[in-house]
Amino acid sequence: MGDETDFWEMRRLNNNEYRDRKALRAKINRLSNDITKRLKKIRIEIANSLADSIATTDEGRKMFEAVRQLSRNQNTDSVSVFNADNQMVDNDRDKADIIRNYFEEHYTGPESEPPIEPFTGIPRPLHDPISAVEVELAAKKLRNGKDGIPNEFLKHSPKIFFSTFAQLINQSFELHEH
Known part of the structure; x- marks a missing residue:
């Protein structure tokens, strides 16, 4: 019903015989502004929902999918940075x-948890060394052209190659060497 009423008001506005153009124009502008505000509110709610999803998930795949949805169909307007x-x-x-420095400081700043030491304890052999097959399976799962x-x-x-790489990884863990 509202759409039909709006249509007739637009017709009256364009009709030169109708005298109260100012009131009609004000009403149309008000409706247009209300629609714009509502659309903005909906977009913000969707973005907040996706941001919450990113912040609360431990699964990388879900996080990256949410980030992809956030960035989809976004204008690439310039960002103001000071x-x-x-x-x-x-x-x-x-x-x-x-921006990178800000987030690095934010997530690794003094109020965040201290970084984990790369190796702790006395160097010793692994209970279950990484096999060449595990290295090969991990390599096969890599996406092309990333990083x-x-x-x-x-x-x-x-x-x-996989055999040598597995030996290097195991040696790194066993001897606590980077």
Whole structure:
């Protein structure tokens, strides 16, 4: 019913014989603004829901899917970023550095938990050493073209590579060496 009423009001507005154009124009503008506000509120609710999903999940796949949904259909408008001197930064690389540093400090700052030490205890042999088959299976699951590493090379490596890599990983854990 509301859509039909709006249609007739638009027709009356465009009719030159109708004298109260100002009141109609004000009503149409008010409706348009209400619609815009409601759409913005809905988008914010969806984004908050996805952000909560990202924050509460421990599963990487679900987290990345939520991030993908958040970034889908977004305009790539420029982000305003200010440096320590409260000056707007115009270089995208500098913006990325400032944002990255902010989140690194946020998640590794003094109020967060201290970082885990890489190795604890006395170096000793592993109870269940990592096998060449496990390394090969992990390599086969890698996605192509991610992280700047040509994963296709790892996926199609000879058996000796997986065996050598498994030995290196085991040695790193057993001797506490990076």
